[in-house]
Amino acid sequence: MLNNLIFVLNCGSSSVKFAVLNPNNKKKYLSGLVECLFLSETYIKWKYLGIEHKKYIGSHLSHKDALNFIFDEFFLEKKDIYTNIIGIGHRVVHGGNKIKSSILIDDNTIQLIKNAIPFAPLHNPANLIGIKIAMEKLPIFSKKNVAVFDTSFYQNMPETSFLYAIPYSFYKKHHIRRYGAHGTSHYYVASEVAVILNKSFNSLNVITCHLGNGASVSAIRNGICVDTSMGLTPLEGLVMGTRSGDIDPSIIFFMHRILGISIDKIYTILTKESGLLGLSEISSDFRYFEKNYYSKKNAKLSVDIFCHRLSKYIASYICLMENRLDAIVFTGGIGENVPLIREITLSKLLLIGFKVDIQRNLIIKNGKYGLITQDESRPAFVIPTNEELAIAQETIKIIR
Numbered sequence: 001m002l003n004n005l006i007f008v009l010n011c012g013s014s015s016v017k018f019a020v021l022n023p024n025n026k027k028k029y030l031s032g033l034v035e036c037l038f039l040s041e042t043y044i045k046w047k048y049l050g051i052e053h054k055k056y057i058g059s060h061l062s063h064k065d066a067l068n069f070i071f072d073e074f075f076l077e078k079k080d081i082y083t084n085i086i087g088i089g090h091r092v093v094h095g096g097n098k099i100k101s102s103i104l105i106d107d108n109t110i111q112l113i114k115n116a117i118p119f120a121p122l123h124n125p126a127n128l129i130g131i132k133i134a135m136e137k138l139p140i141f142s143k144k145n146v147a148v149f150d151t152s153f154y155q156n157m158p159e160t161s162f163l164y165a166i167p168y169s170f171y172k173k174h175h176i177r178r179y180g181a182h183g184t185s186h187y188y189v190a191s192e193v194a195v196i197l198n199k200s201f202n203s204l205n206v207i208t209c210h211l212g213n214g215a216s217v218s219a220i221r222n223g224i225c226v227d228t229s230m231g232l233t234p235l236e237g238l239v240m241g242t243r244s245g246d247i248d249p250s251i252i253f254f255m256h257r258i259l260g261i262s263i264d265k266i267y268t269i270l271t272k273e274s275g276l277l278g279l280s281e282i283s284s285d286f287r288y289f290e291k292n293y294y295s296k297k298n299a300k301l302s303v304d305i306f307c308h309r310l311s312k313y314i315a316s317y318i319c320l321m322e323n324r325l326d327a328i329v330f331t332g333g334i335g336e337n338v339p340l341i342r343e344i345t346l347s348k349l350l351l352i353g354f355k356v357d358i359q360r361n362l363i364i365k366n367g368k369y370g371l372i373t374q375d376e377s378r379p380a381f382v383i384p385t386n387e388e389l390a391i392a393q394e395t396i397k398i399i400r
């Protein structure tokens, strides 16, 4: 039934994703993606009532152009959807140091999102454009726009986790701390595994691994995130598609002072030319590594480094669990679809009680979920993430 629908908008640095769904019955009526903004050919792909479509919409389009297209195309014509929307949920990447939860968007919220731009210079401005245009195009919902932050799940981390060991004044004066990212996904899969384990969320002790192009691990104790691998920005932590994750900061000084590379270029190297792409010198797409793991040296080495780092993080988070670990959860494009990664990573955690079940692990991919460990092992699960649903659920909670 078309009622109580939430429109979810996710403006990325070079794409706009959108969906209309009912957070109660979890049914998605419309979903779509405009990608390749600012490039020569911009296409929109969408799925409406189960049917997929694709259309060329112009060249060198901006976020504003894409959003105008989306609103005009879907909300003027598809009246049945439009009249049943009750609120709009915006994914916002960074909430800075003040925002601890999802909130209704007003002038104050907009100012706080602007204040956090230095921590997410590519994403927060795009998120603000989405908010502005949604409010202009759909004024009827102007008081029903909700911001759902990637960072809010981490705002209750203890100081021991979020402070860097640099002079304290950088935190006090400039708010330099660990903020984390992917919070909506970690929260979503943790709440799903709580249902599977028949536990209340606030008694749940899990380690969640979101492994996509960006990748992060979170330690959740009694339903609160107590540590996460991404830091001030999403550059820290695991090996990612094109991001380096953890490095010795001295490498930056070496590149700059000894090799004469500019600071801007070093930033590009660490964010766009490193990780799996940098190690393999071929690809950041995990399909390449899965296909060539047993035949190509660069594929094997890259995957082994990826899993080495991941298993080190998981093992180190065990010490934050106090007396019990309920499960490890894998999610994200790689976590959900690449049994090889889960097998290699879990095999390194044998000493702390994980025994992968080869058959169970092999068949869980392409949207399937379930247990991938042996019955006598500590449990590890694959749970497909659903950030749009999590944003819609947050939105309905706030507007009510």
Ligand code: ADP
Pocket: 211, 212, 213, 214, 241, 284, 285, 286, 287, 290, 332, 333, 334, 337, 338, 366
């Ligand atoms: P993000 O949302 O961070 O852009 P995703 O969660 O979509 O990333 O994950 C993208 C990664 O997942 C890519 O490395 C991609 O190759 C990998 N991936 C997605 N589906 C599959 C699959 N069926 N088999 C192997 N790898 C996959």
